Amino acid sequence: MIKAEGLTKHYGPLTAVDQISFKVEPGEVLGFLGPNGAGKTTTMRMFAGFVPPTAGSAEICGHSIISDALAAKAKLGYLPEGAPSYGEMRPREFLDFVAAIRGYHGDELRTRVGEAVERLNLGTVLNQPIETLSKGFKRRVGLAQAILHDPPVLILDEPTDGLDPNQKHEVRQLIADMSANKIIVISTHILEEVDAVCNRAIIIAHGRILADETPENLIHRSRYHNAVTLRLSRDGDLDAVAADIRAVAGVDHVETRSDARSLTAFPDGDAMILPSIGDLAGEKSWPLEQLQLESGRLDEVFRTITAPDSAAEAA
Numbered sequence: 001m002i003k004a005e006g007l008t009k010h011y012g013p014l015t016a017v018d019q020i021s022f023k024v025e026p027g028e029v030l031g032f033l034g035p036n037g038a039g040k041t042t043t044m045r046m047f048a049g050f051v052p053p054t055a056g057s058a059e060i061c062g063h064s065i066i067s068d069a070l071a072a073k074a075k076l077g078y079l080p081e082g083a084p085s086y087g088e089m090r091p092r093e094f095l096d097f098v099a100a101i102r103g104y105h106g107d108e109l110r111t112r113v114g115e116a117v118e119r120l121n122l123g124t125v126l127n128q129p130i131e132t133l134s135k136g137f138k139r140r141v142g143l144a145q146a147i148l149h150d151p152p153v154l155i156l157d158e159p160t161d162g163l164d165p166n167q168k169h170e171v172r173q174l175i176a177d178m179s180a181n182k183i184i185v186i187s188t189h190i191l192e193e194v195d196a197v198c199n200r201a202i203i204i205a206h207g208r209i210l211a212d213e214t215p216e217n218l219i220h221r222s223r224y225h226n227a228v229t230l231r232l233s234r235d236g237d238l239d240a241v242a243a244d245i246r247a248v249a250g251v252d253h254v255e256t257r258s259d260a261r262s263l264t265a266f267p268d269g270d271a272m273i274l275p276s277i278g279d280l281a282g283e284k285s286w287p288l289e290q291l292q293l294e295s296g297r298l299d300e301v302f303r304t305i306t307a308p309d310s311a312a313e314a315a
């Protein structure tokens with residue numbers, strides 16, 4: 001288990017992390033979600049022992065990051081934000097070096113490095129200076145370094161940031177493959193990532209935890225949850241359709257889109273309005289091009305939670 005209690009970091013007058021508390025158990029993939037400057041990296045750096053907390057405490061598998069830092073670090077694999085340092089080193093040298101620091105030597109060192117190289121598909125770039133590698137390969141070198149000692153806890157800071165869609169998919173797959181018996185914490189400002197790889201999300205802004213839920217529950221907070229969106233063909237009369245829908249039981253209100261062909265009907269509370277709207281569409285023979293039930297929109301939930309004022313403006 002990992003645990004933070006009242007974890008706090010001040011940089012001069014700035015409170016980057018403000019009394020954060022949470023626990024994570026094996027099997028959990030926790031997404032640390034927040035806008036830039038929220039305090040994600042600072043929190044992770046405190047766990048990794050790179051930044052001393054101003055106040056509060058944290059533990060990794062029972063070891064305090066302050067009073068038992070070496071034992072805590074032995075249980076942790078950490079991917080820093082951005083690219084690995086040591087750009088002039090080659091991946092083979094770099095991984096050998098990290099493995100030696102982790103206390104491996106001889107055959108065991110070679111086996112550990114070999115396994116990490118294979119898992120991250122680094123075979124073709126082992127002797128090319130890290131600074132000359134593509135972003136995707138740099139990230140993989142960083143991940144290889146993090147998993148080298150098969151730690152029970154992985155803390156990955158923006159593991160897919162700046163990668164192309166295929167590379168993102170690969171990294172997410174890797175996380176999923178490792179998640180069964182590990183604790184994995186990833187930070188991200190990408191909402192779809194939380195939905196794709198995490199089974200728990202902590203939303204953080206201005207150094208504070210604002211939500212701690214499953215992605216599914218977060219999405220249920222969206223005003224779009226169970227809303228119905230439809231689009232008419234060009235000859236459809238959107239105003240007439242909107243008027244019909246407003247009269248359907250359980251519909252709270254209707255918002256029409258500026259394309260003059262689409263609208264979204266919002267339910268009153270938990271009402272399920274799709275069946276009635278579908279029936280009405282048949283009865284009245286609306287020229288429908290599309291009719292869909294909305295599961296909810298994470299980006300809107302995220303904005304509502306992290307910047308309530310701007311979300312209200314955008315709505």
Ligand SMILES: Nc1ncnc2c1ncn2[C@@H]1O[C@H](COP(=O)(O)OP(=O)(O)O)[C@@H](O)[C@H]1O
Binds near residue numbers: 016
């Ligand atoms: N070494 C530092 N010195 C001063 N301020 C810092 C330092 N590191 C981060 N900060 C500030 O702390 C806040 C949180 O930053 P960070 O943890 O990097 O956020 P995130 O990773 O969520 O984008 C930001 O306002 C950032 O400018």
Ligand SMILES: [Mg+2]
Binds near residue numbers: 041
């Ligand atoms: Mg960051």
